Amino acid sequence: MTDGNQRAVQAAVDAELRLLDPGVRARPDLVLELLDPEFTEVGASGRRWDATSILTVTGDGSVSPESPVEVTEMSGTVLAPGIVHLTYFADNQGRRVRRSSLWRLTETGWRLFHHQGTPVAGRA
Template sequence: MTDESERAVQAVIDAELRLLDPEVRASAARVLELLDLEFTEFGASGRRWGVESILTVTSGGTVSSESPVKVSEMSGVVLAPGIVHLTYFADNQGRRAWRSSLWRLTETGRRLYFHQATPVPSEAE
C-alpha cells in the first residue's frame, strides 16, 4: 500500500470511529459532516436507511457513552481514487455484526456513501 493509500484508509478509519462516538451521534450537524448526501445503509435489522432516517435514530441515543460500540478487526483498502472500502466487527451491547462501509472523497471531504451490517449470532445461539 502506498503512503497516499495508507493516509486515505487512516482518514476513513478515523471518520468511521467518529460516527460511532456517542457525542458525535448526538449531534445531527456532526453526523451530517460525515454522511454523503446520497448515503444509504442496509442495517443489521434488514432495514434500509437514508440520511433523514439515520439522523432520527442517531439522535435517539442508540450508542451510549456508558456502553460504547466495541470495534475490532478494522481494515480498509482503496478501491479507486477517492473510494475507500472499510470492514470491521462491531459489538453494540451484545448486538454483533460485521460491518462494511464505502467512503468517497468529495469537494468537502470524505463522506460515508454506503454502509451495510450483517448480524452475527452470539456464541450461545
C-alpha cells in the same frame, strides 16, 4: 500499500470512528457532516436508510458513553482514487454485527456513501 493509500484508509477509519462516537451521534449536524448526500444503508435489521432517516436513530441513546460501540478487526482498502472500503466488527449491548462501509472523498472531505450491517452469532 502506498503512502497515499495508507492516508486515505486512515482518513476513512478516523471518520468511521467519529461516526460511532456518542458525542457525534448525539448531534445531527455532526452526523450530516460525515454522510454523503447520496448516503444509503442496509441496516442489520434489513431496513434501508438514507441520510434523513438515519438521523432518527443516531441520537437514540443506543450508543452512549455508558454503552459505547466496541470496534474490532477494522481494515480498509482503496478501491479507486477517492474510494475506500472498510470492514470491521461492531459489538454494542451484546449485539455483534459485521460492518462494511464505502467512503468517498468529496470537496468537503471524506463522506460515508454506503454502509451495511449483518448480524453475527458469536465470534465469527
